[in-house]
Amino acid sequence: MTSHQTPPNPETAPRPKIKKLEVMVAEVIRETPDTATLVLFTGNDRLDYKPGHFLTIDPHQFPALERFIDYFEETKGKKEPARAYSLSSAPHEQYLAITVKEERYIPQVTQYPPLLSPLMVWRIQPGTRMVVTGFGGPYVLPDDIGDRTDHLVHICAGSGVVPNMSILKHALTTEPKLRHTVVYGNKTRRDVIFRRELDELTNRHPDRLEVVYALSRETKAAGYGENYHSGRVDVDLVRKHIRDPSAVEVFACGPAVSKWDRLAAKEAEQTPKPRFMETVLEALDTLGVDKNRIHRESYG
Numbered sequence: 001m002t003s004h005q006t007p008p009n010p011e012t013a014p015r016p017k018i019k020k021l022e023v024m025v026a027e028v029i030r031e032t033p034d035t036a037t038l039v040l041f042t043g044n045d046r047l048d049y050k051p052g053h054f055l056t057i058d059p060h061q062f063p064a065l066e067r068f069i070d071y072f073e074e075t076k077g078k079k080e081p082a083r084a085y086s087l088s089s090a091p092h093e094q095y096l097a098i099t100v101k102e103e104r105y106i107p108q109v110t111q112y113p114p115l116l117s118p119l120m121v122w123r124i125q126p127g128t129r130m131v132v133t134g135f136g137g138p139y140v141l142p143d144d145i146g147d148r149t150d151h152l153v154h155i156c157a158g159s160g161v162v163p164n165m166s167i168l169k170h171a172l173t174t175e176p177k178l179r180h181t182v183v184y185g186n187k188t189r190r191d192v193i194f195r196r197e198l199d200e201l202t203n204r205h206p207d208r209l210e211v212v213y214a215l216s217r218e219t220k221a222a223g224y225g226e227n228y229h230s231g232r233v234d235v236d237l238v239r240k241h242i243r244d245p246s247a248v249e250v251f252a253c254g255p256a257v258s259k260w261d262r263l264a265a266k267e268a269e270q271t272p273k274p275r276f277m278e279t280v281l282e283a284l285d286t287l288g289v290d291k292n293r294i295h296r297e298s299y300g
């Protein structure tokens with residue numbers, strides 16, 4: 001099982017055949033107002049990865065970040081680590097792709113401005129070369145998934161949909177008996193990453209895929225269609241889509257309470273406010289889904 005308790009550390013997570021690859025950005029696709037997919041051309045390198053794997057990108061390679069890195073490393077007192085990005089492409093596809101959502105600096109809330117994601121979303125142009133390291137991570141489909149279940153439930157928020165998109169595309173192609181439900185939370189419809197692609201996949205596989213959108217800042221979401229709901233992903237929405245809690249396999253990905261949230265709460269002598277992942281895990285526990293059937297990855 002690949003269920004794990006803490007967000008995977010890109011430095012220590014299992015690394016099957018990890019290697020550095022020099023890639024060239026072939027295309028930049030604007031997915032939402034703050035998210036872009038970078039399609040990466042890898043030359044003749046064999047791409048040995050599983051759906052759900054991530055690669056890492058070292059920010060030190062970008063001259064545009066040099067000053068920020070010097071400042072951050074001095075202020076934070078440690079080297080800026082490589083950032084992890086899940087692959088949004090699936091192994092059967094020709095190109096490698098990552099999909100990055102820009103982190104925001106929120107005065108009084110976040111301590112530092114984000115380093116790498118704004119560059120990835122706004123400054124990278126087709127033709128840019130960069131070095132990526134990959135591929136790894138435990139958030140992948142078990143090889144025996146077909147024996148374990150016939151219903152995969154993907155519960156995602158924001159950029160948490162990225163590894164699930166890879167898993168979904170792959171499983172729709174290679175596991176014909178597997179049915180999928182995607183429960184996907186965002187603030188507004190404009191923030192839904194891969195909306196067109198998800199809707200196309202649903203049209204192509206009407207018996208095997210259902211996608212449900214939860215929009216936390218839209219009060220009349222049902223106006224977009226019967227698969228749209230106003231509000232956050234909560235226990236009632238999850239219950240509606242898990243008919244047999246003893247038989248599903250769940251892949252949940254999205255923000256969780258981060259170590260920075262925990263530190264800030266400790267300083268304020270408070271308990272950190274639950275985020276998406278904490279809410280989802282509590283809902284799954286309430287519904288009686290066995291922990292061994294829950295795979296999770298969090299970015300917070």
Ligand SMILES: Cc1cc2nc3c(=O)[nH]c(=O)nc-3n(C[C@H](O)[C@H](O)[C@H](O)COP(=O)(O)OP(=O)(O)OC[C@H]3O[C@@H](n4cnc5c(N)ncnc54)[C@H](O)[C@@H]3O)c2cc1C
Pocket residue numbers: 007008009010054076083084085086087099100101102103110111112113114115116117118137159162163260297298299
């Ligand atoms: C396995 C995995 C897969 C991921 N996949 C994706 C993906 O597919 N798409 C995607 O968009 N993102 C993904 N992420 C998140 C990604 O790795 C980055 O964390 C994200 O892009 C933000 O990086 P950044 O350099 O822009 O921000 P950072 O510079 O890392 O800052 C992020 C936040 O951390 C705070 N922070 C940083 N250092 C400190 C400190 N010393 N003290 C207090 N606060 C601090 C900052 O204030 C800010 O709020 C993934 C993460 C993991 C672990």
